[in-house]
Amino acid sequence: MIFSEYILHWYAKNKRDLPWRNTSDAYHIWLSEIMLQQTRVAQGTPYYLKFIEHFPTVTHLANANEEEVLKLWQGLGYYSRARNLHATAKMVTEDYNGSFPDTYKELLKLKGVGDYTASAIASISFNRPEAVVDGNVYRVLARYFGVDLPINSPEGSKYFKALALKVMNVEHIRDYNQGIMEFGALQCTPRKPDCLTCPLQDSCVALKENKIDVLPVKIKKLKVKLRYFNYLVLLDEKGNTALNKRTGKGIWQNLYEFPLLETEKTLVDNNIKNKIDINFSFKNSFEVFKYNDVEIIHKLSHQHLYTTFWIVKLTEEIKEGIPISKINDYPVPVLVADFINAFNF
DSSP, X not given: OOHHHHHHXXXXXXXXXXXXXXXXXXXXXXXXXXXXXXXXXXXXXXXXXXXXXXOSSHHHHHHSOHHHHHHXXXXXXXXXXXXXXXXXXXXXXXXXXXXXOOXXXXXXXXXXXXXXXXXXXXXXXXXXXXXXXXXXXXXHHHHHHTOOSOTTSHHHHHHHHHHHHHXXXXXXXXXXXXXXXXXXHHTSOSSSOOOTTOTTGGGOHHHHTTOTTTOSXXXXXXXXXXXXXXXXXXXXXXXXXXXXXXXXXXXXXXXXXXXEEXXXXXXXXXXXXXXXHHHOOOSSOEEXXXXXXXXXXXXXXXXXXXXXXXXXXXXXXXXXXXXXXXXXXXXXOHHHHHHHHHSOO
């Protein structure tokens, strides 16, 4: 039995019953693939079901406003995915009459759709002979064939794509592509893979050469930036607070947050009043106290945010304030959402 036949046989016996597996509809496949980028299946599934309920077709999603999309996405992280999702829905609705293009090349034209996603949609939805290469596939191929090229190098990326094309099962491409990804997710896992029950154990190079723990190879080139966030939770006597919309190209674009003071290092208590005086123009005196004594460390892929929430009680009314009763209507980062849920307004 050749490699792809082993994968197909294993998949038929072990595949999970996931909601997007019950359809070949391109909208559903696309939605699940975008959501599951950098997100575990267990975390992404409730979001997928929620989106399908709110937006049963790509046209429904295209016609939604961005804040509604971001609010439903809240908690999944990597919010550029949600903005690209919305932009692509509009593009499919306006440029393709509400139907996804059915070829790899046309799918690549959609915003937020790269090689992997285009290959997945083309093969799963339209039965096109395209090979998917995601993290799970890299791992399975690297271990089984004993490939030590870094998967995040140009040379490695090109090699693994060619290898994936060579070994794929064209006649059953839909099940094969889902099968190899599922095999990597359940059997050939990053840590503690189940080699004892693996149907490929007799011919796996990594197992034979004791390289399971070192394959696949990945170049470590991530430098983490440390940032110090001070959120000012303004509260006036009329039950209002303040939220600002992040409009820059950095993290959390178009999400809302409390007024932010970013500093070069941790801010000590006796400096906060001076910082507020410099950055705001409150007419009357105000009280300020620290909500969390220990900084909350919120880890993103390239940055760690050392965060303190400061409660600022005002005697004057906040200009363009937001009623506290409405605060949950706004899409906010998880860091802010966790505070809102914990704080007794």
